[in-house]
Amino acid sequence: MATFLLLTGAGSDSWYWHRVAPLLEARGHSIVAPDLPVDDDSAGFPEYTDVAARAVADAPGRPLIIVGQSMGAFTAVMTAERVPTSMLVLVGAMIPAPGETGGAWWGNTGQEAAQTAYAVEEGRDPDAAFDPFELFLHDVPAEVVKASAEHMRNQSETPFTTAWVGPEWPSIPTKVIAARYDRLFPLPFMQKISRDRLGIEPEIIDSGHLSALAKPHDLAARLLSYASELDSPPR
Template sequence: MTTYVLIPGAGGSAWYWHPVGAELSRRGHDVVAVDLPGPDPGAGLPEYADLVVDAVGDRSDLVVVGQSLGAYTAPLVCARRPVSLLVLVNGMIPRPGETPGEWWAHTGQEAARRANDVREGRDPDAEFDLATYFLHDLSQEQIDASAEHMQEESEAVFATPFPLDAWPAVPTRVVAARGDRFFPAEFQRRVAQDRLGITPDEVPGGHLTALSHPKELADLLESYLHAVASMP
């Protein structure tokens, strides 16, 4: 049985993954969605990786999926456990030694977001609005529920350098949501090519595509799994 290990982004709530987890469970897979202590000022990337590895336990045949900031933790898990496949969804793809706090300026995320706002008719100088960049494609029911699970992310993780000297030797795929306003798809394509030499596959939805389009994301994850399983 394949185990999907689902790592959330900033705030650390496993709840974010529940629609995708339900889809994958219905298809006969084991699912481990990990709660991370986002607000804890004493928890950095090593502690996050420890928590994920502990949650996995003695399970095998692992597919590790990291969302957004979770892209910093996911490769660390792959360096410690045998993993069949690593997938990054709207991910902050790290470089060796780079902190998540440095990632924004290194990748040019802010300029990319502003340029996308101009293209789509939003004021790039408007005050940052959570609904505009994260909740715009969710149902009202999902928006209400997300408010109950939303947490701040402490500076501890953002100050932790990515400790691996090289990307783990694991088949890796990158997924970009076409409607992501926070990490625009064009920006994600550039970063993925620059850092991993990978062209992302695209799914519908925004930055929280696992909430807005879980079936499409689960379908893509399954297609990756089948492709890797058929590799010689």
């Protein structure tokens, strides 16, 4: 059995994981899902990491799997440098490079061009005004979309000015999960950044950006399979 540290992306709280966490707990795993200080202008990635590291300080003595959603990838890798970690899992993630700030990541990776190209491919207006439903919630069940309104947070800009300093990716088994219908980080974009930065071929879930809300059973199945790898004896 493992402890899963579940880290959210921008502008959200730990409710984001509410459809996945029970599926992991039902299989005997422990869940730690802290609320990161996303709306605190005094907090950047170092402070997010402090919160995450404190959250698992008293966790059961089990293998720790850190799961970072979207911008949570920065906090995930920085936390893995602070606490003993058995595996990192990055989901629809902003995979950082050493020394890269959250703000620089977008231009460095070519995210905008990828998002535009996918919008055109789908027949959507790439210049349309920002609509969180169209970008993030288009495949999430209606009742979950309604409930999500109470859990949206005003994301501070501070993390976008702070960086993961590296100097290199930790020598920890790492998995990447990409979403086939992600309108923010389209699949070809995620495949490229995962290959280029980590040398990893991502696994694919048939969802949009918020796979924990849209396809919780599919995401939980992947996470459970990763945990089973830690339980398996070496061959």
